[in-house]
Amino acid sequence: MFLSQFTTPDDAKKIITDSLKTSAVEEIPLEKAYQRVIAQEVISTLNSPPFDRSAMDGYAILAEDSFSHSETNPFHLKVVDRIGAGEKSNLKLKSGEAIKIATGAPIPAGANAVVMEEYTHEEDDTLEVLTSVVPGENVSPAGEDFNKGDLVLKKGKLLGPAELAIIASAGFSKVKIFKKPKIAVLITGSELVMPKNILEGAEVINSNHFTIKSMVESCLAIPKMLHSIDSAELVEEIFEKLLDEYDALITTGGTAISKGDVVVDVAEKLGDVPIHGVSLRPGKPFGFAQIHGKPVFMLSGFPVAAMVQFDVFVRQALFKMQGLTFKPLLVQKKATRKIPSTLGRTDYIRAKIEGQMVRPLKIKGSGIIKSMVESDSYIIIPENLEGIEKGAECEVLPYHSLKA
Amino acid sequence: MFLSQFTTPDDAKKIITDSLKTSAVEEIPLEKAYQRVIAQEVISTLNSPPFDRSAMDGYAILAEDSFSHSETNPFHLKVVDRIGAGEKSNLKLKSGEAIKIATGAPIPAGANAVVMEEYTHEEDDTLEVLTSVVPGENVSPAGEDFNKGDLVLKKGKLLGPAELAIIASAGFSKVKIFKKPKIAVLITGSELVMPKNILEGAEVINSNHFTIKSMVESCLAIPKMLHSIDSAELVEEIFEKLLDEYDALITTGGTAISKGDVVVDVAEKLGDVPIHGVSLRPGKPFGFAQIHGKPVFMLSGFPVAAMVQFDVFVRQALFKMQGLTFKPLLVQKKATRKIPSTLGRTDYIRAKIEGQMVRPLKIKGSGIIKSMVESDSYIIIPENLEGIEKGAECEVLPYHSLKA
CATH class of the missing domain: 2.40.340.10 (MoeA, C-terminal, domain IV)
Structure with missing residues (x-):
């Protein structure tokens, strides 16, 4: 066969992508959402930070009290309260007063700046200040990061450390995510055996079992591994059973192009085979079928060809099934x-x-x-x-x- | 304080790396070894492929029989046996004979090439061959990939799909790997609460809980999450308990540089603090301690600073603890x-x-x-x-x- 008779990888990707359905949605604790794909938009229920807060350990003051002062021209304030992290002052600060404040604590009413501890000297509730500050200095204003009602995260994002942090800060302890697709993997080949030290006759070790399983896992999907000898009856029986229970099926072996071959023959009997043979090297004998509305990816039996076919065609599909548009960095x-x-x-x-x-x-x-x-x-x-x-x-x- | 008084990131990395111990080794089924770090060298117990095998579906022949033949000058052979995948012929092929062979099946004794099915026509055990082949054509020789006794994988490799395949093909169903380090994460801050829709007083959502937990997971280590208010007594008590049970401790908050601060004070009381303050932005208030022989990474309370400190200092350390030298791609x-x-x-x-x-x-x-x-x-x-x-x-x- 000539190259022109094969599907180009780009066309094949489009045929596959157009046929896929997205997983169902479920709600889970945020605690368990790392590396899941979010199935909702996140609209914040809170301001972040929730209040004007101190960016430093120091003293909340009225900036105007400090104007024109410096190390050589200090001034003095009366310390009227002390607030640590997690605390809030009930006082309203007046001119001539200071409130000791920890990083992250709410700026007291009346104050509009924080002078860093390093530029002060306190004795018996009297504070010597050796610098001047402008209004807003060392204050992180409420809503500096985002405000209540803001869209802070869009649907379809993979949840990493930063995304989890923003969902938490927006007030959510649960999150809607796409379910992980369940993928049946059928390794075909009468010669294949699990790893052992002595091989007999025509036995070959089933390395595809390990590669395809871990590749499915690397796509955040759940693999179910099976093996079959090269028997059309048996493969057909397994296909029917798996396609009922799983979201997609991946096979290896039995995809030869020149003649009838077990896996592709079964797929043609049970459903549509829009792709058989792609203009890709390695990986030419790749097939794709749709059977009972489910996608079936038919990979080569050769380990490296199967890996390349997986990387080119299957990977993006498994991501898309869970709502994720994933673009690898070239x-x-x-x-x-x-x-x-x-x-x-x-x-x-x-x-x-x-x-x-x-x-x-x-x-x-x-x-x-x-x-x-x-x-x-x-x-x-x-x-x-x-x-x-x-x-x-x-x-x-x-x-x-x-x-x- | 001036920049020159801080440890440079490179110096800090060296201090940290030099202090780390590598995890213990355990043997697990290969089936469960994806994304683990191998703690042994893998010397193959097998040849791969285990025998000369056919790279195509076709007929095993003696190449010499085909010399000078072509589509316009075909020749004929007698089909004396048929071997599928997983089968082996007991015959020794002689000149004038052919044995039908499936991709992957062992080349029969006496044969030295495979002619592809496309270039043949079979009727009543008589094979017409329309091409010529050279000795070795369409044959994958035994040991083409590797041989018994070859070192196929070095210690310290992260096990991905290809690595699992080569371990399997080398004959191993189990593998020695480094244990995942168990990391205690202590988030300090009296103001911190778990996500909710309404915040009271000085409450702030504990987003570091979610970021640091998932970052530890992203390093293939096992996090144990804890929270403490800003109390030196409580933090000291927790430190003592955690450092007994875990391989390392990560804290957030309480690392201010200008003055005494809860976490660093406790670390100084219990052990050595070779690093406090680094010439890094964001992330200056980073501390590192060694207490009871265990590493303690003290991160800032500010979420972004903590993430950067983790990426610069903690990540490589957690990888190294499980035997992995991991270099991110710049x-x-x-x-x-x-x-x-x-x-x-x-x-x-x-x-x-x-x-x-x-x-x-x-x-x-x-x-x-x-x-x-x-x-x-x-x-x-x-x-x-x-x-x-x-x-x-x-x-x-x-x-x-x-x-x-």
Whole structure:
């Protein structure tokens, strides 16, 4: 088959994205919301800070009392109250008075500035002040961060430390989030066995079990792992069962393009297969089906091809299913050597970032797991380029930026 | 106090790093090892692939039989066996014979190449072959990825999808990893309350509870959250208890530099305080203590200052405690405007990446949480620069790259 008969990665992404449904919404304690995707807009119920507060340890005063004073021309005030963190003064401060105040405590009525402790000297409730302050100095005004009624967070954001802090400060102890999609992963291959020290006959270790499981987890989704031999009857039976219970299905193996192959044949029997074969290297034998309204991602059995297919097609889909538009950070680096490619095909080259350069690894097979361990990024060569010249800038996708 | 009296961030990092101990080692099922740090070298017990295998669906043949043949000059072979995935032929292939073979299946004895199914036509066990192949064509040789006895993974690697795959393929179902450090987090501040809609008196919402908890989690460590009012007696009592049970202690609040302050006073009473005050903005009032041989990180009470201090000093330490040398990816971007700074001080400016540019946010207080939500990165201005000119390249640390 020729490249032109395959779906381009961009077209494939669009077909997949258009078919996805977003997860249901649930409300959970904010305490458990780290790394979840918010399914509501957050409108603050509070001002933050809630009151004018002191930005320093010192004395609340009337700024006007200090005008024209300095270290060589100090002045004196009477200390009438002392407020620590968590306390509030009931007095209204008058000219000639000072109230000792801790960082974060509310500015007392009547005061309009705080003089830092360092510029004062207190003895027997009499305060010597060695500087002048302007109105508002060392005061964080109420609502400086945000006000009651402000939209402080939009729907669809991944909740990290700062987002959790702003939801808390807006007065919420619970938050609505999208449920994590439950993903069934069916690894096919009669030869596959779990890790052991001695292999018999044609046995091969099922490394896809570990890669695909952890990749699903890295997309904040919940994997359910299964294995099947290469039997169309068995695969069909498993498909029917899984598609009832799970939000999506990922398979590996049985996606050969030249002829009928177990997994794709079953998908064609049970539903629609809008994609089979993509102009991507590695990863050409990728399939996508819709069965009973659920997305089915059919990955290659070769470990590296399956990983690339996952990174290009599945990752964004699992994020989108939980309401998240996730864009990995691409960086520009210079290629350490010429990299050939073919027009009309997108290449994901395993590579290693070395300062401002990027070094493409020399690899043969798409089964070579070692190359994934030794690389830290993909060089992406788009379909409209015939390759990258030595020293030319190219687009690099660090593996690390693929995780949410 | 002057900047020169403070510890530089680099010196502080060295003091901290030198004082840390690495976690104990435990053995866990590989199934549970995603995002853990490996505490052993992995020497393969197997060849990978374990045998010469077919890279294609097709027919195993003797390459010499095909020499000089082509589409216009086909030749014929007798199909003597058929092997699917997971199967192995017991025959020894002779000249004039072919064995049907599935991708991944072992190459039969006597064969030395695979001809792809597309270039053949089979009828009644007679195979017409329309191409020629060279010895080794479409064969993945045994040990192509790695061999028995090879070091396939070094100690101290974070286990991602590829690392799990290589450990599995090397024959291991269990793996030795470093234990996750248990971190006690003590949030101090009499004014702090959990999120609610109506605040009374001087109450302020304890947003640090949520930020520091999730930041510890982002470092793959286990947080235990506590809160204390600003009482030296209580804080001392809690310190003694926590330092017995946990691997490290993080506090927020009570780190003022100009005068005695609750947390630092307690730390000085119980142990050594090699760092109090760093030439960093935001985040100057950072303290580090060693008490009963355990590290104590004393962060500011202001949310943003605490987050920056965590990112600069605590993050790398928590990684190192579990055996991981983690280097976040820095990127170079051009500043959208001039950014002033002060010689002798390191600045972490909240910023937003916009293509090849980076835009520093305009912010006043170090309590402004909204600025952390709106930014996606820090611009780092080192101590030997007086600022960054508009359009000049600067070093940018994406928040995303801080997570392991």
